[in-house]
Amino acid sequence: MIIATDDLEITCPTCKGERVIKDNKCDSCSGKGVILTSQGQTLLHFMKRHLEK
Amino acid sequence: MSTENEFFVIKAKENGVNVIGLTRGTDTRFHHSEKLDKGEVMIAQFTEHTSAVKVRGKAVIQTRHGEIATDKD
Secondary structure, eight states: OOOOHHHHEEEOTTTTTOSEETTEEOTTTTTOSEEEBHHHHHHHHHHHHHHOO | OOOTTOOEEEEESSTTEEEEEEESSSSOOEEEEEEEOTTOEEEEOOOSSEEEEEEESSEEEEETTEEEETTOO
């Protein structure tokens, strides 16, 4: 199974991935520039859970 | 008006349709996204965390208020 980056996150449509709008942190994505998908969240939580141990 | 068990359906008409969930509360942020490829269907509900949904790309959305296609005026 191949997971593409697009399957994990998408570029924020408000700041277009720039993280900032007119030098202010983008509110829509909280300055991340991307929004995670459920697959992205799942993988992130799994990694976090097992890395902490 | 009961909103319990209410759901809506999104069917992608092209690859890479984005369904983005916006947070409920004072600040409206994008907290979640989902990528749909052509023909994929997503069935979703508004929840305590999600009060709005944004759909980008060619798709057909069915709600209890009717059906809407994103590519038609």
